[in-house]
Amino acid sequence: MTSILDKRFRIKDSIDIYIDDRVEERTKIQFYKINTREKISITADRQVTEVLRRLSGVAPVQEELNELGYTFDEVEAINLFTFLAQKNVIEEITKTPPPINNHLIDRYLRQINFFDNFFDHVTGYEAQNKLLNTKLTIIGAGAVGSNIATQLTRAGLGAIQIIDPKELSEGSIERHSFATRLNIGVPKVTALKEHLEQINPEIRITTSRSLLTPTTNLDALIDEDTDLVINTADEPYIGHTSTKLGRYLWPKQLPLYVAGGFDAHHMSTGEFIIPGITPCIDCCSNTFREALKDWKPTYASDQINTKSRPNPIAEDSFQSIGGSYAQSLFSSSHASISIISFIIKKDKNLPKLSKRGEYLINHGTMTWFAMQKNEKCNVCGIL
Ligand SMILES: [Zn+2]
Structure with missing residues (x-):
């Protein structure tokens, strides 16, 4: 059986080593991951x-150990x-080439280096490869959605579906x-597609100018081959569209990320709804409803009425929201x-x-609000 000592290894470029050998015999060695500031310490023989120090990757570890004469x-x-x-x-130094093309290595090298430190279970190349093979759907090409x-x-996503009915305006x-x-007056999906293709001509993009409403047929709206859906649409109310999406995606084992939305979420992030793992969308909605019942109006999903607004897809419908x-x-x-x-x-x-999470700009602090599973929930609860 091959032992790890038969393989060739070198210290990664993104690792700094600090050695404290002031104490006799035993030495404290600290590995410092430059990209993530993570420190790993061991105490070992001198x-x-x-x-x-001499690990070069030129020969198997066993040979390098023998050469040192210890x-x-x-x-x-x-x-x-x-x-x-x-x-x-x-x-490990292997003869297998990295799983991605050379021109992509040039493009993403700094990020690959970061991923190498950030993720323990995959190499930076493998992590990059996963991104290159992922397709996302973004609902809402507004301030938050378009920047995601x-x-x-820029990170190297393989494919994206963008859904937004609006056009760019002066205020955009x-x-x-x-x-x-x-590009004022151009549909957001068209302008964003052109922008993304200028960043990466290899990305595959589909677009739709549909408005997601309570009656939308999601089978027809969302591309079948998507891996994850991100909801950033501000109208109708993001809580309602997220409920519709979350209920649709859960049985398909597709995750939903909720971001942005007009409702004072300017510096907020999350939540992630991951089927079989996190609380389901209804449990998340209930968590918010419980926490916010004293100061926020509550809605029922059957109360969504986009017609009550003068023009539900006009860019300035929520002009007063800052x-x-x-x-x-x-x-x-x-x-x-x-x-x-x-x-x-x-x-x-x-x-x-x-x-x-929400960053409170006046206080300079980040606050976190955890979603709760209802134990009796027949979707995500503990039965
Ligand atoms: Zn639930």
Whole structure:
């Protein structure tokens, strides 16, 4: 059987090593992941320090150990290298080429390096490959939705479906990264598609100018091959459209991320609804209803009435709601990082916690609000 000591390893480029050998015999070695600031410490014999300093990846570990002329306990050496590999401190040198093309490595190298530190269960290349093979649906190409689409496209997303009925207006320029003087009056989905294709001509994009309402046929609206749906539509009320989407997506095992929305969510992020893992959409709605019952009007889903507004798809329907580009970027950045993490971790054990976060700009603090499962819920509860 091949032992880990028969493989070739080197310390990753993104790892700094600090060695404190002021104490005799035993040495404290700290591995510092540059990209994530994570520290991993071990205490080891002095000779281990020498091994790590000279680890080159040119020969199998066993040979490098022998060349140093030290006698090692084989079990201890196996344990050490298994630990360092699990912690993503060392990388195996193999003849297998990285799973993505060279031109993509040039494009995404810094991010691949970050992923290498950020995720323990996959290499940076494998993480990047997962993004390249993922398709998302974004409902709402507004200030938050369009910036999520832009960030994920820059990150190397493979395909995206964009759904939004509106056109860009003078007022869009303030908060939509893709809006300029030149595309006022152009449908948002068309302008955003062009913008994303300029960032990455290889991304596959489909668009729809449908307005999501309580009567929308989601089978016809949402592309069948999507991996995840993000709801950022501000009208009708995002709580109602999210309920409709969440109920539709759960039995299909498709996750839903709720972001943005007009309702004072300028610097908020989340929640994630992941079938079989987090609370379902109805439990999330109930959590909000319970928490907010004293100060927020409550709605029933059958009360959605877009006709009560003069023009439900006009850009300035909610002109009085305030917000800046910087706030939209904060929201969309949080969402993008959560979504990238999900895409890369989805085959592993995901946290069961689903929460909505909000940055309170006047206080300089981030607050978190956890969704609760109703134990009797026949969708997500403990039966
Ligand atoms: Zn539930």
